[in-house]
Amino acid sequence: MSTHANRRILTHLERLEAEAIHIMREVVAEATNPVMLYSVGKDSAVMLHLARKAFYPSPPPFPLLHVDTTWKFQAMYALRNRMAAESGMELIVYQNPEAAARGINPFDHGALHTDLWKTEGLKQALDKYGFDAAFGGARRDEEKSRAKERIFSFRTASHGWDPKNQRPELWNLYNARKNKGESIRIFPISNWTELDIWQYIQLNDVPIVPLYFADVRPTFEWEGGLFMADDIARLEKVLGYRPKITERSIRFRTLGCFPLTGAVESTAKTLSAVIQETLLTTTSERQGRVIDKDAGGAGMEVKKQQGYF
Amino acid sequence: MDQINVQSGGAEAAYVTDALIAEDIDAYLDTHQRKTMLRFITCGSVDDGKSTLIGRLLYDSKMIFEDQLALLQADSKKVGTQGAEIDFALLVDGLAAEREQGITIDVAYRFFNTEKRKFIVADCPGHEQYTRNMVTGASTADLAVILIDARKGVLVQTRRHSYLCHLIGIRNIVLAVNKMDLVGYDAAVFDAIVRDYAAFARSIGIEDFTAIPISGFKGDNITAPSSNTPWYTGPSLVEHLETVDIAASADAERPFRMPVQWVNRPDLDFRGFSGLVATGTVRPGDAIRVLPSGKTSTVTRIVTLDGDLDQAVAGQYATLCLADEVDCSRGDVIATADQPPQAADQFEATLVWLDDEPMLPGRAYWLKLATKTVSATIQPPKYVVDVNSLEHLAAKTLELNAIGVAELATDKPLVFEPYAQGHMLGGFVLIDKITNATVAAGMLHFSLRRAQNVHWQSVDVSREAHAALKNQQPRLLWFTGLSGSGKSTIANLVEKQLHALGKHTFLLDGDNVRHGLNKDLGFTEADRIENIRRAGEVAKLMTDAGLIVLTAFISPFRAEREMVRNMANAGEFLEIFVDTPLEEAERRDVKGLYRKARAGQLKNFTGIDSPYEAPENPEIRIDTTVESPEAAAQRIVSLLIGEQA
Numbered sequence: 001m002s003t004h005a006n007r008r009i010l011t012h013l014e015r016l017e018a019e020a021i022h023i024m025r026e027v028v029a030e031a032t033n034p035v036m037l038y039s040v041g042k043d044s045a046v047m048l049h050l051a052r053k054a055f056y057p058s059p060p061p062f063p064l065l066h067v068d069t070t071w072k073f074q075a076m077y078a079l080r081n082r083m084a085a086e087s088g089m090e091l092i093v094y095q096n097p098e099a100a101a102r103g104i105n106p107f108d109h110g111a112l113h114t115d116l117w118k119t120e121g122l123k124q125a126l127d128k129y130g131f132d133a134a135f136g137g138a139r140r141d142e143e144k145s146r147a148k149e150r151i152f153s154f155r156t157a158s159h160g161w162d163p164k165n166q167r168p169e170l171w172n173l174y175n176a177r178k179n180k181g182e183s184i185r186i187f188p189i190s191n192w193t194e195l196d197i198w199q200y201i202q203l204n205d206v207p208i209v210p211l212y213f214a215d216v217r218p219t220f221e222w223e224g225g226l227f228m229a230d231d232i233a234r235l236e237k238v239l240g241y242r243p244k245i246t247e248r249s250i251r252f253r254t255l256g257c258f259p260l261t262g263a264v265e266s267t268a269k270t271l272s273a274v275i276q277e278t279l280l281t282t283t284s285e286r287q288g289r290v291i292d293k294d295a296g297g298a299g300m301e302v303k304k305q306q307g308y309f
Numbered sequence: 310m311d312q313i314n315v316q317s318g319g320a321e322a323a324y325v326t327d328a329l330i331a332e333d334i335d336a337y338l339d340t341h342q343r344k345t346m347l348r349f350i351t352c353g354s355v356d357d358g359k360s361t362l363i364g365r366l367l368y369d370s371k372m373i374f375e376d377q378l379a380l381l382q383a384d385s386k387k388v389g390t391q392g393a394e395i396d397f398a399l400l401v402d403g404l405a406a407e408r409e410q411g412i413t414i415d416v417a418y419r420f421f422n423t424e425k426r427k428f429i430v431a432d433c434p435g436h437e438q439y440t441r442n443m444v445t446g447a448s449t450a451d452l453a454v455i456l457i458d459a460r461k462g463v464l465v466q467t468r469r470h471s472y473l474c475h476l477i478g479i480r481n482i483v484l485a486v487n488k489m490d491l492v493g494y495d496a497a498v499f500d501a502i503v504r505d506y507a508a509f510a511r512s513i514g515i516e517d518f519t520a521i522p523i524s525g526f527k528g529d530n531i532t533a534p535s536s537n538t539p540w541y542t543g544p545s546l547v548e549h550l551e552t553v554d555i556a557a558s559a560d561a562e563r564p565f566r567m568p569v570q571w572v573n574r575p576d577l578d579f580r581g582f583s584g585l586v587a588t589g590t591v592r593p594g595d596a597i598r599v600l601p602s603g604k605t606s607t608v609t610r611i612v613t614l615d616g617d618l619d620q621a622v623a624g625q626y627a628t629l630c631l632a633d634e635v636d637c638s639r640g641d642v643i644a645t646a647d648q649p650p651q652a653a654d655q656f657e658a659t660l661v662w663l664d665d666e667p668m669l670p671g672r673a674y675w676l677k678l679a680t681k682t683v684s685a686t687i688q689p690p691k692y693v694v695d696v697n698s699l700e701h702l703a704a705k706t707l708e709l710n711a712i713g714v715a716e717l718a719t720d721k722p723l724v725f726e727p728y729a730q731g732h733m734l735g736g737f738v739l740i741d742k743i744t745n746a747t748v749a750a751g752m753l754h755f756s757l758r759r760a761q762n763v764h765w766q767s768v769d770v771s772r773e774a775h776a777a778l779k780n781q782q783p784r785l786l787w788f789t790g791l792s793g794s795g796k797s798t799i800a801n802l803v804e805k806q807l808h809a810l811g812k813h814t815f816l817l818d819g820d821n822v823r824h825g826l827n828k829d830l831g832f833t834e835a836d837r838i839e840n841i842r843r844a845g846e847v848a849k850l851m852t853d854a855g856l857i858v859l860t861a862f863i864s865p866f867r868a869e870r871e872m873v874r875n876m877a878n879a880g881e882f883l884e885i886f887v888d889t890p891l892e893e894a895e896r897r898d899v900k901g902l903y904r905k906a907r908a909g910q911l912k913n914f915t916g917i918d919s920p921y922e923a924p925e926n927p928e929i930r931i932d933t934t935v936e937s938p939e940a941a942a943q944r945i946v947s948l949l950i951g952e953q954a
Contacts, residue, residue: 009555010624012346012427021626022585025570029639029680054583056614056628058575140418147417167747168441168663170448171736172585173677177745191429193420199342276334 013200020047020188021054022172023151024135027186028061030176031133035092037122038064040076041255042208043137045083046197047189049206051135052087059088065134067125068095069117071106071257073230079209094125106259107222107238113257123159126183133176133184141193151190157181198275212274214251214266220244225262228252235259253278340424347550350431350446350479352470353456358487362456362525363419363432364397366547369532370421397525416446425551433470440473440696440710441663444750447474448736451555452481454546459492459522463505469696471506475515476659476712476752478732481553482510482518485546489538490524496540513699519553521546560623564648565589565597566726566734568679569641573628581612581628582637584680587733589645591629592620596646599637600724605646606633640681642724642734650734652722653756659714659728660687662707664741664748670706671838673872674748676719678737684720684875685739689835691715705835707749716757720875728752742868743922772878775855779813783852784949785877786859789870789924790887791916792902793894795933796861799887802942804859810950812857817848819862832913838869845873852881857949865915867922885945886927891916893934 010018027034036051038044051060064084084091099116106113126134140147150166152174167175176184189197201208211228218229220243229235229245236242250263251274268274329337351359384396419430431446447453453474457467474482484506492498503520510518521530522538523546529535532547544552566587573581591597595608610630611618621627629643637643644650662668668687676685690713692701707713728735739749776783786803788796797818804816819840823830827843830836841864848858864870874882894916895903906914913919924930929948931941 008561008622009345010622011342012344013342015346015624018585018624018626022570025583026680029571053614054626055571055573057579057581057612058573141420147419168445168750170445170738170747170750171732172449173679173736173738175677175738175740175745175747177675177740179745191418191420193422193427195341195422196427199338202338203342272334272338275338276330279330279334279337 013196013203016189016192016196017050017053017200019172019191020050023174023186023188024051024054024060026174027133027135027176027184028055030174031184033129033131034062034133034135035065035126035129035131036060036062036089036135037137038066038080038091039137039255040066040072040080040209041137042197042201042212043139043189045206045208046192046200047135047137048083048087049200049204050188062135063090063092065092065094065125065129065131067118067121068093069113069121069257070095070100071113071117071259073209073211073228073255073258075209075211076255079207083207092125092129094121094128096121096124105238106257113260117257126159131183132178133186135186135188137189138187139192139194139197140190146190149187149190151187152176153185153187154178155183155185159183194278195275198271198278202271202275209255211252211255213270214249214268214273216247216249217263218245219248219250219263220246222259226250226265227261228258228263230258253281341422344422344425344427345555346427346429347452347553347555348429348431348450349452349454349550350433350443350450350474351454351456352433352443352446352474353487354458354461354464354466357456357458358525359432359456361397362454362485362487362523362531363430365525365528365531366428366430367419367421368397369528369547370423416442423547423551428550440469440661440712443470443473444477444661444663447477447479448732448750450474450477450479452483452550452553453479454483454485456485456487457502457506459486459488459498459502462502463509465697467506468509468699471510471515472513472694472696472699473712475513476661478728478752482515483546483549484518484520486520486522487525489522489529490527494522494529494537496538499541519543519549521549560588560731561590563588563623563731564645565591565595566642566644566650566731567591567627567629568681568724568733569637569639569643570680572638579630580634581610581630582643583626583628584643585733586621586623586625586627587679588623588731590620590622591627593617597629597631597643598646598649599635600642600644600649601652601722602636602641603649604633604635604637606631606635608632640679642679650724650726651756652724654719654722655716655757656719656723656725657691657714657716657754657757658737658751659712659754660690660707660739661750662709662711662713662748663750664746665709666741666744666746666748667709668707668749669838670715670835671842672866672868673720673742673875675740675742676717676723676737676751677740678723678725678735678753679733681723682740683723684742685717686872687739688716688718714754717751725753725756727755742871772853772855775853777855779855781812781855781857782952783855783878783881784857785848785852785873785882786857786885786945786949787848787864787870787873787882788859788861788885788887789864789927791889791891791894791921792863792914793897793899794887794889795931795938796863796887799885799931799938799941799945800859800861802938803945806942806946807857807949810946813855814857814859815851817844817851817858817860817862819844819860822847822862832919834866834913834919837865837913841866841869841873845869845876848873849876852878863915863921865919865921867924870924883929884924884927885929885931886924887931887933888923889933 096117104113104116138146150169219226220229248265249267251266252263255261268277353359417432421428433443433446455470486499486502499522522541523530529537530545533545567584569582569584571583573583593608593610597608598605608629609632611621612628670687670689673684673686676683690704690707693704693711693713695702726734735753737751738747741748788800790796800816804814807814822844827840830840844862848860851858898904905911906917915921
């Protein structure tokens with residue numbers, strides 16, 4: 001049959017890409033003041049790339065918002081600034097002034113560090129700029145409570161999430177109508193897995209922070225984990241002692257604040273090698289982060305109800 | 310390579326991808342990037358073992374890591390229902406509340422890969438009250454796995470889930486007869502269930518299905534044929550999922566349609582139309598038609614960041630440039646020029662009601678179809694479907710989880726196709742205009758030709774001419790407030806003054822209209838809505854005749870007052886809120902109605918057992934506790950005369 005010439009079945013990555021781009025365009029068409037949350041990690045890198053594709057040849061018609069903790073890796077700040085310039089997007093960097101004034105840091109303040117810099121910082125930034133729709137790079141495969149979150153996730157005026165009262169999402173129809181004071185978090189890559197992210201980065205040459213690749217870096221051990229000494233002088237000041245620095249070949253599976261993000265010993269210097277290591281690994285991605293371990297298995301769900309992204 | 314071996318019995322076969330990952334990652338990635346994707350849902354009753362099956366699929370495809378497994382093992386001992394064995398259900402029952410109750414209460418999406426495909430599973434709950442979640446999960450699925458407990462056979466819920474999957478248009482149905490281990494892997498049990506189900510499936514129009522005997526708990530026929538069921542020669546569940554033909558390709562063979570999402574205009578030299586291709590294929594040089602305007606043009610480019618494309622197919626995102634400067638904006642549809650879809654404003658549709666608040670016939674809802682949002686009103690349902698018996702029953706409304714067929718009318722034409730021909734131009738949602746909740750999912754059957762056949766008769770004496778002769782601007786003064794608030798009193802005073810000033814007016818009083826035009830209507834919510842709709846239409850005709858119309862209706866619902874505002878010509882509608890607190894209106898009780906209502910002799914009385922939704926931004930608000938009727942009337946007249954001057 002001649003019509004079979006038209007039969008081109010899209011690959012899974014093509015379907016996921018089309019879905020994400022469709023979602024981004026719907027938000028831009030229906031929201032008043034959208035913003036893209038940008039954490040400089042690999043998921044953010046893919047989100048930014050998808051946004052550039054969605055609106056090309058226009059630059060993405062919304063700013064990038066980096067809710068900064070001042071404790072990110074230096075390499076992350078460098079890539080952030082470069083990507084904002086390349087994409088032609090406005091970059092908004094927000095640091096919670098209260099956290100700054102109180103000198104909140106991951107060593108002395110534990111969970112409070114995340115709460116004040118990230119959770120509170122995000123709420124403050126969204127309120128300050130009046131953003132009514134914020135793109136986030138969360139994926140459903142990351143964590144159990146994420147698996148049930150909608151792609152358009154509504155937050156009350158106080159940024160709370162009510163998992164029992166989510167809007168049904170049918171086909172690819174998204175209801176972006178908000179009640180007074182509500183805002184929306186939108187997760188265009190909800191249906192992507194970690195492997196999809198890596199493969200998309202590889203196929204599209206998406207720039208990512210070099211820390212994802214193994215290299216010999218200064219490391220120290222702290223509370224049973226392996227960390228990178230990204231800013232030794234600052235570490236010494238906060239810890240009150242100079243940690244024992246050892247040079248090791250390490251890389252990161254996930255990037256957050258450098259003292260909260262555990263490194264893994266690795267020799268994977270190429271994307272293929274990183275993906276290989278990821279696939280062969282036997283521990284889950286978020287294990288390197290401290291945040292999920294609070295409150296047992298339900299850590300993320302509790303945090304989200306409080307307004308964490 | 311790592312072999313996964315868990316528990317006893319059953320066929321254990323891990324996917325053999327590990328070796329390739331370790332030996333030749335590039336070859337593995339090359340295979341992986343070519344994989345297609347299958348989205349499926351699992352549905353079944355509460356204890357049919359859905360979560361266990363999905364947990365098993367994740368486990369067997371190595372989607373569970375050591376740390377998660379350790380947590381799972383600990384949890385299994387603590388709250389699991391499988392004794393010392395791993396309770397796979399705990400992997401997928403995500404929210405804390407559900408884990409405690411041991412049931413799944415919302416759609417959860419899970420992911421796994423095999424050598425051939427990537428899979429997205431929507432885990433759909435089995436409870437009756439969560440039909441809405443199942444319909445949500447089914448709307449994006451290519452295939453449905455219907456689970457049956459081998460000990461119980463075809464249940465009412467099996468029938469309901471099958472009906473819903475068929476309704477949503479899922480063509481691939483798998484009947485997974487689970488817990489075969491608990492019936493001794495008895496072929497006779499399996500055969501009886503399959504016979505039973507086949508008879509039912511035929512009766513609702515399911516042409517074909519694949520039945521597989523499995524044990525999610527033991528792992529039989531999940532990834533490989535099980536030695537426990539030598540009498541079964543078909544594929545294992547995963548083998549079937551890996552090879553089944555995906556229906557998405559059917560969309561590619563239909564004529565080209567792309568709903569426009571966004572007009573891309575970075576500068577004066579570039580104008581592109583962005584969207585997701587719904588059906589068919591588009592190439593540069595193709596003749597297209599923009600709907601509903603019907604203007605034609607030719608595609609010049611398909612633009613992407615990675616360079617121009619020589620074609621875009623169904624499911625792909627695209628930005629099209631056209632040869633001509635045709636009007637085209639969000640909500641329009643670009644289609645093959647010689648086979649365009651239709652546009653209409655009246656339809657028959659199947660509705661699945663998703664909200665706690667039942668449907669209100671006559672109320673205007675937002676209707677979103679593809680990228681177009683219009684206002685739509687729904688007629689009382691022709692019938693509702695009893696999802697258990699599949700009987701058609703009479704009904705006046707649709708309650709949560711009800712499925713019914715109804716006619717609806719939109720305020721603007723919609724470009725559409727019957728749902729059976731394409732989900733993107735045939736599936737829609739209804740949104741409540743006040744709460745913004747998504748209240749229904751709908752599937753269009755066909756357009757009703759009525760609106761096309763009843764044409765607007767053009768008249769030579771226009772509404773402007775009518776008004777000019779009377780030397781006035783038509784207005785619709787809509788008085789709203791509780792019973793006994795003073796609406797009629799004030800409206801009457803206003804009309805007397807306007808009349809004395811030589812203005813042509815008419816007062817439509819709620820009570821009077823109910824003696825004639827609306828005497829067939831009662832005081833239920835639906836009847837109240839119809840009451841206001843008719844009054845609004847009559848008032849609109851009177852403004853067309855050039856009159857200043859005053860109405861005095863309680864009109865308790867915001868949505869209907871908004872409906873009348875939208876009906877009226879721009880700027881002619883003035884909402885006048887006669888604001889009298891309930892205690893005060895009840896104290897006055899001019900007609901003795903509050904006393905009757907309190908005594909239970911009047912049902913659905915506004916303020917007592919039926920709500921009054923106060924206007925949020927009325928043009929005029931009258932606080933009758935501080936302003937006399939005369940002063941209020943004077944204020945309204947001054948405002949009008951000032952405007953009329």
